[in-house]
Structures are given as structure tokens and as C-alpha cells.
Amino acid sequence: MLAGWPVAPAQAAVRNAEDLMIVDCLLPGQIRKLGRQATYLSARRPVRTTQADCEIRGGEYVSYDRANYQTALKVWLEGAMAGSPEAQNNVGEIYAKGLGTAPDYGMAFQWFKKAAEQGYGRAKINLGFLYEQGLGVAQDQAAALNLYREASGIEDELLYASVVQVEIRAKDEAITGLQAQVAEGEAESAALREQVRKLQQELAQRRSALQQTQTELARTQQRLADARASRDDELTALLENQLLAQQEQINDQRTQLASLERQAGGGAMLASAPRLEILDPVFVATRGRNTAVYRGGPGTRKIVGRVTAPQLVREITINGKPAPISANGAFSAEVEVPAGGAQVQVAAVDTGGVRAQLDFTLLPQAGAGSAPMPAAPATAGTLPRGVKLGKFHAVVVGNNSYRDPAYASLQSAVNDANAVAAMLRSRYGYETTVVHNATRLEILTALNQMRETLKPEDNLLIYYAGHGEIGADGQGYWVPTDGVQGNPKSWVSNAVVSDILNTVAARHVLVVADSCYSGTMTRASVPTFATGAMPPDKWNAWVKAMADGRSRTALTSGGVMPVPDTGSGKHSFFARAFLNVLQDNDRLLEGQRLFQEVATSLALGAMDAPLAQMPEYAPIRYAGHESGEFFFLPKGGAAATGP
The missing domain is CATH 1.25.40.10 (Tetratricopeptide repeat domain)
Structure with a gap:
């Protein structure tokens, strides 16, 4: 409906x-x-x-x-x-x-x-x-x-500060191990050398074949240009087909070369290492030591973080004291912060005994010590004069009931959708389209309606709550109410959503998925701005650049992992955190800060959740992202200021 x-x-x-x-x-x-x-x-x-x-x-x-x-x-x-x-x-x-x-x-x-x-x-x-x-x-x-x-269009590298995180990596002992094996058996060593020699010989032959094919391709391109110039339609069609065949041959040769190079190098891809990340307080970009700031004066301050693959982490300590790790990877601890700031060391040790460490300075914004932080600029969090964000639209989907008995009925998806739509309408002035228990055709029709009607100056938020799937190819899917388990063609793939977003005229688009959405890039490709770290003129310039850029970003509740349906009253953990951040916000809110606050709220509010839940925020691949950010502006709040 x-x-x-x-x-x-x-x-x-x-x-x-x-x-x-x-x-x-x-x-x-x-x-x-x-x-x-x-x-x-x-x-x-x-x-x-x-x-x-x-x-x-x-x-x-x-x-x-x-x-x-x-x-x-x-x-x-x-x-x-x-x-x-x-x-x-x-x-x-x-x-x-x-x-x-x-x-x-x-x-x-x-x-x-x-x-x-x-x-x-x-x-x-x-x-x-x-x-x-x-x-x-x-x-x-x-x-x-x-x-x-x-x-x-941003030149200052400070506005592209990467997320403060460290990876826990096992020490590379592959070379030592191989040398020991060679010392133990000369026969095996000789065989390996002969194998490498043959691979290198085959590589040389493949490279020669690739070069020859590329030369033939260049000749075909010239003949095609001549045929077009002479308007020889029959020859042009023949050469176009020949050109595509040569492109395919080159593609195959490049794939074979890459495979041979990997074999000759003997390198093996290691599994992703656990990643340690600080969610709160917020780090600011500096040219010296890592620095984190918080609003408030000296005293006790809670540090909140998360770690991926918590089952691989034996211990996390903050300033030498153990910090409990929840099942979902969240951890927190309190630190005493004097007026001049505190030195903080967060360390993690994996099950193999390998240690990773993150050191930073924690400073209060309103401190009065030897190194006080300046107050946040008066314009921070406001919409600069002359910047117009356009109209805001939302498509909100909540699926509770599924026809295929293999998909259990959900309890909170429709409640989440209704609450999100009401919040966006009443507090932020969105025009909303709500879709309950939608079929595949109804979801695509709602998105296509936006594709046909929105203008370049508009903004679009898409919220999906319901079952999600990960296909055998690693592709993420939303499951409509008429979806059939094991049949990806009956689902709505992330690739399909991304293709639609690529053709939507709206300048800024944000997908909020309380389900999986795996078609994203990395957060490093989104410019960040830390309130209080830059003067008002840079804040104004950053907002203008982000408002002018075309953005396609996604905020997801749990990466590619399953997420719980309920747990925070009648809402999911993620929906409750998302709603709380939007309700408490009273100024211009950018997507990066929305993610930061939702992630922090989830880390604290879902400590006892049955499943690990680690939200992600990043541009969407192949959806037409160029730059820019998605903004939320409450009605009557964050008055425009500045030059």
C-alpha cells in the first residue's frame, strides 16, 4: 500500500x-x-x-x-x-x-x-x-x-582527515618460513625456482601477445574511423564487431596476466584484520598529535569505541585499564580530564598476542587550563548566507509481512517507517511517500516516481526497513514482500537502486538502510569538518562546497551483517538511535556527524544486543557520487549567517 x-x-x-x-x-x-x-x-x-x-x-x-x-x-x-x-x-x-x-x-x-x-x-x-x-x-x-x-573542489587537506582508527595485523613471517623450507629441502627449492621460471616465461609470452593485440586494436580503430568518414555502413558494422572482439581478447589477456603475476609473486591475500575505531569524542584534524575534543569542562569523560571482529580480540585497555568488550564489539571507559587535557592511550591485543595502539590528546572545549580549546565558532552548525538546500523529499519503506513463509514476519519495520516519516515531515519539512509491506513493483515504482519528478536542486532520502539478503556474488538485496527465498531476481538489488539513483536529478541523495547495503565506497572519500577546528569562514566555504556538490551516500545499520529486528521498545536499535539524533538536533546536521552520533548511540544503547551491529557511512558506488554531503536542517532552526 x-x-x-x-x-x-x-x-x-x-x-x-x-x-x-x-x-x-x-x-x-x-x-x-x-x-x-x-x-x-x-x-x-x-x-x-x-x-x-x-x-x-x-x-x-x-x-x-x-x-x-x-x-x-x-x-x-x-x-x-x-x-x-x-x-x-x-x-x-x-x-x-x-x-x-x-x-x-x-x-x-x-x-x-x-x-x-x-x-x-x-x-x-x-x-x-x-x-x-x-x-x-x-x-x-x-x-x-x-x-x-x-x-x-576543496584544497585544504584538513577537511579530508581520515577516520582515526588502527588495524591489528599479524606480523608477516612468510619470508622467514619460506627460507627455512628452502634450507630443509633443496629439491623443493629447485622445483619452485623452475616453476617461477616457467611462469615468468609464460608472462613474457602473454605480454607480447597483449602488445600485439593492442597494436591490432589501434589498426582496427583507424580503419573504423576511415570507414565512418567514407560512410561505408557495411564495413563500419563489421569493424565495430571486430573492435568489440579485440576489446574482449584484451580483457581476457589482462585477466590471465593478473592471475599469472599473482602466482609468480607467491603473494596470498590475508583476511581483513580487526579494526579499532574511536566513536566519541570527535577527533579534529591537526598537523601534530591526534586530538579529540568534547563539549564541556574538565572532569570525568566517557570514551566510546568499537572493534570489528571482536571474537579475534583478546583485550582492549584504555590508559592501561581493561575495557569490557560487548558481543557487538562496542567498548567504553571513563577518563579523568584536567583543564589542560589528558593523554589517552587505547590499546588492543588480538588472540595471537599482536598489539595495536592509538594515542591521542583529549581536550575539553570550555577548559581554562594551560591549553584551552577555543569555543566553537558562532556560525558552526548554521546555514551560511546565500546557501540554498532546496526541497527535501523522502521515500520511506517498511516491510513487516512476507508471503514466503521462509521470511519471518517482522515486528518493528512498519513502526520504524511511520516514525521516521513523521519525524522528517514535522521537524524537517520533508514531503514524504510512505510504502507499507511493499512488493518489488511498488518499491521500484516509488523510486521511479522520484526519478521522474525531482529537480536538480532537490534532496532525496530513501529509508528502508525490512529483510535483507546477501547473494552468492556478495551483492546486497532488499527483500520485498513478494520476494522468494533463494531467488535473487525476486528481490531488489543494491545495483538496481544505485542505477536508479544515478539517473535521479536530485543533487543530494541519502539511502538509510536498516538492512544490508553493500554497494558503498569508503568514508575516506567524504570530506569531513570538525566543529571548533576551523574558523567561521572555512565552515561557510565547506558548507557551500558540500551543498553545491552532487552526492550519493548511504547510512546503513550493520554493513553486510544481519541486524536485530527489535530491541528498543517498538523500534529496532538502529531506528531508535536514528530518531533520537534527529529529534535532539537543533542545527545544520551533516551526514558524517549524523553517522557519528548514531554509531555512538548504538554502541552504548545496544551493548547487550544479540548481534554485532556496526553502522557504516560512505558514498554509494556507481550511483553518480561526485562530492558533497547530505544535510538536515530543522524547521525554524540554524538561521543563515555569515558573508
Whole structure:
């Protein structure tokens, strides 16, 4: 049942949920006249739109359910080769997604780099992510940070302070172990050397073959350009097919090369190490020692943190005293803070005895000691003069009842949806669409309504509460009420939601999912601002830059882990924390601070939750994120100030 507007008139051409899928559509060319004598057909134009819209406009497409990267490339490759940065970025995303084959991050890197060199913001974000994660290119955190900064238009590195955290890593003893094995058996050593020699020889042959194929590709590209110039349609079609085949051959060769290089290097990917993070107090960016500040004077102050994989952590201490770790990874302890601040040391020891340590200075904002913190700027938390955030809209989905008996009925999802919608309407002035116990078609119809009606100056929040799934491919899904267990095609994938968000005109979009949503980047790619750390003019400049940028971010209740349905009265732990933060807020609230306060509230309020719950906040991959932040502004609060 949809509240707020009727379903039927929304899209007359829609027959089923598949009609609302976003596809790469190649629209037909237009018949144009050049003077009175010449009539010609313009080139076909690629767009991303719904399957139904593409059909109505006479376009050519292939549904993603049946597509591979070749069919998607057919739409965008010509424009990419002609130099269009949008097309180049889209080709890069096609290779990075895989679409029926393993992702080719090497090819994705090359196309993102071409688009980024032309100043295309989305490509800079995508390229930065590859550098940050070491995908298709050597890992380079500095290069990633610079690309993120360039995309946002912010030059000050302090506004891109990374999250203060440390990773607990086992010491690398692989080399010592291998040397001992070699010493014990010369025969095994000789065999290994022979294997490496053969692999290196095969690598050289593969590289030579790749170079030859690339040369052939360049020749085909030149012949294709000549054919187009001479308007030889038959030869052009033949060469286009040959070009795609050569691109596929290069893709296969690059994949084989990457596999051989991994074998020759003998490196093995280690499992993700536990990560230790301080949630409260908030760290501020400095060029010296890590510093955290809090509102208030000297006295007792609670430190709240969390650790991933708590089962792998033996002990956490704060200034040498053990801090209890809850089942969900949260921990806290109290520290005495004098007026001049306190030195704090948080240490973690894993089950193997490896220690990680985080040192920082804890300062009160209103202290009167030898190193008092300045008061927060009067403009911090306000909307600077001249900055307009536009209208705010929300689609709120709450699913309690499911047709498939394999999905247990939920108790709090509908209550959560109603409470969130009421909060957004009454306190923040949102126009809300509420969807109760929605089918797949109803969820997609509600999202498509936003795609068709919102303007570039608008803001959109999507809230989902209900069952979630993780597919065999690692993809996250929302389960509609008509979803069938074991049948991903009956669910709503994160990729589908991301594709829809990519085509929504709204400048800022935030997905709040009390379920899994795995299609995100990292928090490092979102600029941060610590109130009190910068003067008012920088606060105003930061808000303006974030308001002008196009953002697509997600706040999730628990990463890719299951989350509890109830636990905080008639609401889930996450929904209660989210509602409390919005209710208590009386100023301009940015997405990063919303996450920080929700995460802190969850760490304290869900200490005894049956499942570990670690919220995440990050840009959404392949949804059109360029820069910027999502903001909440209470009605009648946070008056605009400043120049």
C-alpha cells in the first residue's frame, strides 16, 4: 500500500517491475537537413533510462539480467573513444562491475584515468577508490586523497582527515618460513625456482601477445574511423564487431596476466584484520598529535569505541585499564580530564598476542587550563548566507509481512517507517511517500516516481526497513514482500537502486538502510569538518562546497551483517538511535556527524544486543557520487549567517 499518491497513473507504459530497470539505451539518430540539398541521419545517442522509457523512444537496449559487458560497451564505447568523459567513465564502470564476467580493474583504471584527466568529477572519485583499495593499480593512499579533494573542489587537506582508527595485523613471517623450507629441502627449492621460471616465461609470452593485440586494436580503430568518414555502413558494422572482439581478447589477456603475476609473486591475500575505531569524542584534524575534543569542562569523560571482529580480540585497555568488550564489539571507559587535557592511550591485543595502539590528546572545549580549546565558532552548525538546500523529499519503506513463509514476519519495520516519516515531515519539512509491506513493483515504482519528478536542486532520502539478503556474488538485496527465498531476481538489488539513483536529478541523495547495503565506497572519500577546528569562514566555504556538490551516500545499520529486528521498545536499535539524533538536533546536521552520533548511540544503547551491529557511512558506488554531503536542517532552526 502506497500512501501519498496513486500508483496507476505514475507510468502508463509500465507492465511489470522489469520495465522500471535502468538500462544502457542507444536512442535512434535524428533525420536532419543540411541546407536544401543534403539530408542525413545523426549519430545514435546513448542514455541511461528505464527499460520502458527506452522502448517508448524506440531505443536499443539489453536488460541487465541478460547483459554482459560487451552489450553494455556497445552503447558507450564509441563515445568514449571519441573523447566523451561521461562515456569514458561509464565504460570504466562497466569494466569495474564485470557484468557477467570478473571485474577488470586494469581496464577500468585506464578509462577512469582518461575521464579524470578531463576534469570529470565522478571519474576522479572512481579512480581515487581504485588507488585507495589497490585495484588495478598499486595502492596509493595519497593519490586517492588528492583525487577525492580535486573532485570536491576543496584544497585544504584538513577537511579530508581520515577516520582515526588502527588495524591489528599479524606480523608477516612468510619470508622467514619460506627460507627455512628452502634450507630443509633443496629439491623443493629447485622445483619452485623452475616453476617461477616457467611462469615468468609464460608472462613474457602473454605480454607480447597483449602488445600485439593492442597494436591490432589501434589498426582496427583507424580503419573504423576511415570507414565512418567514407560512410561505408557495411564495413563500419563489421569493424565495430571486430573492435568489440579485440576489446574482449584484451580483457581476457589482462585477466590471465593478473592471475599469472599473482602466482609468480607467491603473494596470498590475508583476511581483513580487526579494526579499532574511536566513536566519541570527535577527533579534529591537526598537523601534530591526534586530538579529540568534547563539549564541556574538565572532569570525568566517557570514551566510546568499537572493534570489528571482536571474537579475534583478546583485550582492549584504555590508559592501561581493561575495557569490557560487548558481543557487538562496542567498548567504553571513563577518563579523568584536567583543564589542560589528558593523554589517552587505547590499546588492543588480538588472540595471537599482536598489539595495536592509538594515542591521542583529549581536550575539553570550555577548559581554562594551560591549553584551552577555543569555543566553537558562532556560525558552526548554521546555514551560511546565500546557501540554498532546496526541497527535501523522502521515500520511506517498511516491510513487516512476507508471503514466503521462509521470511519471518517482522515486528518493528512498519513502526520504524511511520516514525521516521513523521519525524522528517514535522521537524524537517520533508514531503514524504510512505510504502507499507511493499512488493518489488511498488518499491521500484516509488523510486521511479522520484526519478521522474525531482529537480536538480532537490534532496532525496530513501529509508528502508525490512529483510535483507546477501547473494552468492556478495551483492546486497532488499527483500520485498513478494520476494522468494533463494531467488535473487525476486528481490531488489543494491545495483538496481544505485542505477536508479544515478539517473535521479536530485543533487543530494541519502539511502538509510536498516538492512544490508553493500554497494558503498569508503568514508575516506567524504570530506569531513570538525566543529571548533576551523574558523567561521572555512565552515561557510565547506558548507557551500558540500551543498553545491552532487552526492550519493548511504547510512546503513550493520554493513553486510544481519541486524536485530527489535530491541528498543517498538523500534529496532538502529531506528531508535536514528530518531533520537534527529529529534535532539537543533542545527545544520551533516551526514558524517549524523553517522557519528548514531554509531555512538548504538554502541552504548545496544551493548547487550544479540548481534554485532556496526553502522557504516560512505558514498554509494556507481550511483553518480561526485562530492558533497547530505544535510538536515530543522524547521525554524540554524538561521543563515555569515558573508
